[in-house]
Amino acid sequence: MRFPPWSYFVGSAVFHYLGPSFAVLLFSRIGPLGVAGIRIWSAALVFAVWRRPWRTLTRHTWRTMLVWGAVLAAMNSSFYMAIARLPLATVAAIEFLPVVVLAALGIRTRRNIAALLAAVGGVYVLTEVRIEGEPLGFVFAFANAALFALYIVFAHKAAQSGGGGIDGLALAMVVAGVLVLPIGGVQAVPAVADPVALAAGVGVGISSSVIPYVCDQLAMARLSRATYALMVSLLPATAAVTGLVVLRQAPAPAEIAGVGLVIAGVAVHRGDR
Known part of the structure; x- marks a missing residue:
């Protein structure tokens, strides 16, 4: 049975911030880089057992996947360093900013311009980004945003x-697992003596790096990069819902209005291949 491409994106969106919201709860036991490492290693193990990606390895594939793996390692590490210092909704809003550029590059009609403006306006209303918190958190948040845009470029090309x-x-995730070892290895050591934290970290890895990334591939295979980039504007709305359910962060009326604008923008947009 073939599902519509947007259904795969919804699956990705649901888990995109669900895993990190649980990861925030782990920071009291394991440092952010340690959680990021466990996330990547557990995902790499799942992909290695499931896909055995080295069977399709070529010289060209290796070079491309090495760069993609470096992007995944740096993106996940900077994301966790950001959410350890800033509210999840703020990081989500910053993460969306470079993606606007990717969406704008594919704009072809007035209808799609209106859709993009509605989505951007919704993100602004929803998050009300404020320059508060630790300055270093914003450095990591903007680094994560740039890397997330690169992830979309590489992932869409692969799809x-x-x-x-x-x-x-799968191959890129295995590469990321190797590259993140010197970054997150030290902070991940306490998990060895904490089975609950280790199991939770593995759960975060599966829900954050296996399910959503596979859903991304299934969606990107049937969506233009600009259309997918615009749909990413749903992620801050997802962050608000996740914050409500997991972190008990109730949205204000303005945030609810922002969710409506974002959904309207995605609904109005007309994709092209």
């Missing part, structure tokens, strides 16, 4: 390559 997207993702 459109003719069916090898998930194998490419």
Whole structure:
């Protein structure tokens, strides 16, 4: 049974911030870089057992996946360093900013321009980004945002390559697991003596780096990059809902209005390939 591409994106969006919201609760036991490391290593193990991506390895594939893996390692590490210092909604809003550029690059009609403006306006109303918190948190948040845009470029290219997207993702995640070892290894050591934290970290990895990234590949294979980039504007809305359910952060009326604008923008947009 073939599902519509937006359904895969919804699956990705649901888990995109669900895993990190639980990761925030782990920071009292394991440092942010340690949680990021466990997330990547557990995802890499799942992909390695499931896909055995080295079977399709070529010289060109290796070079591309090395860069993609470096992006994944740096993106996840900077994201966790950011949410350890800033509210999740603020990081979500900053993460969306470079994606606006990717969406704008694919704009072809007035209808899509209106859709983009509605989505951007919704994100602004929803998050009400304020320069508060630790300055270093914003450095990591903006670094994560730039890396997230690169992730979309690499992931979309892999998804459109003719069916090898998930194998490419698997190989990139294995590479990320190796690259993140010197960064998160020290902070991950306490998890060895804490089975509950270790199990929770593995759960975060599966819900944050396996389920959403696979859903991304399934969606990107059938969506233009600009359309997918615009749909990413749903992520701050997802962050608000996740914050309500997991972190008990009730949205204000303005935030609810922002969610409505974001959904309207995605609904109005007309995709093209």
